[in-house]
Amino acid sequence: MSVAEPFAIRRPFSVGMAAILALVCGFAAFQLVESGGTLFASATVLFWLFSWRLTAGLANLETRQRALAFVRDLAVPAIFGATLIVLWELIVRGLKVPPILLPPPSEIAATFVASGHILWADFVQTVLKAVLAGYVLGCGAGFLVALIVDRSPFLRRGLLPIGNLVSALPIVGVAPIMVMWFGFDWPSKAAVVIVMTFFPMLVNTVAGLSAAGAMERDLMRTYGASHGQSLMKLRLPAAMPFVFNALKINTTLALIGAIVAEFFGTPIVGMGFRISAEIGRMNTPMVWAEITVAALVGSLAYGLVALLERRVTFWHPSMRR
Amino acid sequence: MQPSRTANALLAEPGAAIGYRGPVRRFARRAVEGRAFPVAVVCAVILVVWYLAAIFMNWQTETEKLARAGDYTTGQAISATWSAERPVLPAPHQIVAEIYKTTVDVRPTSPRSLLFHAWVTLSSTFLGFVIGSALGMVLAIGILYSRTLDKSLMPWIITSQTIPILAIAPMIIVVLNSIGVSGLLPKAFISTYLSFFPVTVGMVKGLRSPDRMLVDLMRTYSAGPLKTLLKLRLPASMPFLFTSMKIAIAAALVGAIVGELPTGAQGGLGTRLLAGSYYGQTIQIWSALITAAVMAGVLVWAVGLVERAVLARSGGRL
Numbered sequence: 126m127s128v129a130e131p132f133a134i135r136r137p138f139s140v141g142m143a144a145i146l147a148l149v150c151g152f153a154a155f156q157l158v159e160s161g162g163t164l165f166a167s168a169t170v171l172f173w174l175f176s177w178r179l180t181a182g183l184a185n186l187e188t189r190q191r192a193l194a195f196v197r198d199l200a201v202p203a204i205f206g207a208t209l210i211v212l213w214e215l216i217v218r219g220l221k222v223p224p225i226l227l228p229p230p231s232e233i234a235a236t237f238v239a240s241g242h243i244l245w246a247d248f249v250q251t252v253l254k255a256v257l258a259g260y261v262l263g264c265g266a267g268f269l270v271a272l273i274v275d276r277s278p279f280l281r282r283g284l285l286p287i288g289n290l291v292s293a294l295p296i297v298g299v300a301p302i303m304v305m306w307f308g309f310d311w312p313s314k315a316a317v318v319i320v321m322t323f324f325p326m327l328v329n330t331v332a333g334l335s336a337a338g339a340m341e342r343d344l345m346r347t348y349g350a351s352h353g354q355s356l357m358k359l360r361l362p363a364a365m366p367f368v369f370n371a372l373k374i375n376t377t378l379a380l381i382g383a384i385v386a387e388f389f390g391t392p393i394v395g396m397g398f399r400i401s402a403e404i405g406r407m408n409t410p411m412v413w414a415e416i417t418v419a420a421l422v423g424s425l426a427y428g429l430v431a432l433l434e435r436r437v438t439f440w441h442p443s444m445r446r
Numbered sequence: 447m448q449p450s451r452t453a454n455a456l457l458a459e460p461g462a463a464i465g466y467r468g469p470v471r472r473f474a475r476r477a478v479e480g481r482a483f484p485v486a487v488v489c490a491v492i493l494v495v496w497y498l499a500a501i502f503m504n505w506q507t508e509t510e511k512l513a514r515a516g517d518y519t520t521g522q523a524i525s526a527t528w529s530a531e532r533p534v535l536p537a538p539h540q541i542v543a544e545i546y547k548t549t550v551d552v553r554p555t556s557p558r559s560l561l562f563h564a565w566v567t568l569s570s571t572f573l574g575f576v577i578g579s580a581l582g583m584v585l586a587i588g589i590l591y592s593r594t595l596d597k598s599l600m601p602w603i604i605t606s607q608t609i610p611i612l613a614i615a616p617m618i619i620v621v622l623n624s625i626g627v628s629g630l631l632p633k634a635f636i637s638t639y640l641s642f643f644p645v646t647v648g649m650v651k652g653l654r655s656p657d658r659m660l661v662d663l664m665r666t667y668s669a670g671p672l673k674t675l676l677k678l679r680l681p682a683s684m685p686f687l688f689t690s691m692k693i694a695i696a697a698a699l700v701g702a703i704v705g706e707l708p709t710g711a712q713g714g715l716g717t718r719l720l721a722g723s724y725y726g727q728t729i730q731i732w733s734a735l736i737t738a739a740v741m742a743g744v745l746v747w748a749v750g751l752v753e754r755a756v757l758a759r760s761g762g763r764l
Contacts, residue, residue: 177594180594180597180598181593181594183597184593184594184596184597184598185593185594197597198597198601201594201597201598201601202597202598202599202600202601202602204598205598205599205602206602225621225624226621226624226625227621279484279487280484280488282480282481282484282485283481283484283485283487283488284484284488286481286485287485287488287489290743293692293696293742293743293746294696294738294739294742294743295696295699295700295703295738295739295742297612297700297703297704298703298715298719298734298735298738298739299735300719301719301720301722301723301731302728302731302732302735304723305534305723305726305728306534373608376608377607377608377609377610380610380613381610381612381613384610384612384613385612385613385704385707388616388704388707388708389719389720389723390723396613397613400613400614400616400617401616401708404616404617404620404708407620407624409617409621412614412617415613416613416614416617419609419610419613420609420610423608423609423610424605424608424609426608427608
């Protein structure tokens, strides 16, 4: 292998060839999808095989250049995902699966575009009102209570086992109670989200506050630092990886809490309401469009928190490249 | 358990050891420094706050009821808030009484029995958890040995954890019902789906946890991939596997409960929650909720027991 060569490809030809063959077979399968038959089936299977070959070929590329490795690590899952979606489309349309059972991705995309205003209204109701309010309040309350608990070893020993236990409980079950207490609109959903996000934050922050090593703590003592000073300069920064862990867990929990709470009674807007109402009408493409929104929101929120984590805990060993 | 910090701080100061009693009166110190006493105190405080909250939250409706019947004293009002038929917040003893009534006094096979509903939920939780864990382990081994799977599938598995998967639970139930699959399987399917992700991620981490030296040692013994898997990687992955199985079984229970929401009258704790919320039966909701909580605790504890047994057999630290 020469130094100038970016990739050490054992069979560079086969990767390019697999890409072209996969494209051709995929195209052929799309042309044949209406007629069906063995020709269509073989085109689909060939598409799958070549696409798998392409993914495998790309995944096994060795490279020393960081940028190329980054592109490869992004391309492999992207191609894998695209393959799955194309196969889904081909199989559903080729085998004429009833759309109630599983609509083809193209139909979901069409519904997504056509009913954008409904999806947006649901997004505002569920995510911007219920999830956001609940997430901020729940995480904030968990964090503050953790700071108080941390001052008292007695409370720490008393509350932490209970917090750990509660974190494992099916807390979504409080949804009907919250709907009864706070009414059908978004405050009841925010309340469910608060309860769900509070305990992971509490447990993680308390654990994080004891993460600073004894040496560093002794150093702060020798500096004559007060509780507040050693909290701000040492223990809170050291706790940040734990806090962000809770923030990440909570993004998913908050969405689940708000959506499931809407199954117990809502005004006629909201993602959970839409899902249960459209299932009743057997309008599955709309349900899938709503699930797409939920998936996008979930992964974007997670990505945002992860990005923030990189900025705040840049010093942590797990952030080293 | 980590040593108490107050004791360390005392010893760290000059002359602090003077008059230090050491392990004398260990029982009294354990009572103060151990966990049982603080937990008991916190639980007692929660109970007291609960009873007080029950007074305040039920005060308005109950005093109105009493006022219609005639004069009442404060004591009567308080006892009314603790024994209301449809309270805003039921008192703990009402929930305990309801659970006792629906478990001991009713035949376990009757649909009014909480045991019946708990069993319905538990069976789909178990089925889903077992299938999901098995699937997760197989997939983890596949990811370990196939670079293609690792590079292509693993990012999607991690991304899928950020997606509120539970939102599709009702759809799966209704869709599977419409093609004639009903009863245990659709709910178990949701539990499978929820429990398989944490197991896969944890198991992959565990299978990769043995360090280079140990893998090289296996190679010097001329052990093949299968031998390395069986004798090194699988035992090393056990702590990771059990940690993620604890998460998985809790998730499977949540999945089973949410999966019962749209099915209507087929039974299960989720059905109890939904029926209670339709008919304003708060005590029923709370008793189903407490039962679900106890079940989650017992399930996680049971996984912990198996973990201890397995780790003890493999000579690990407890």
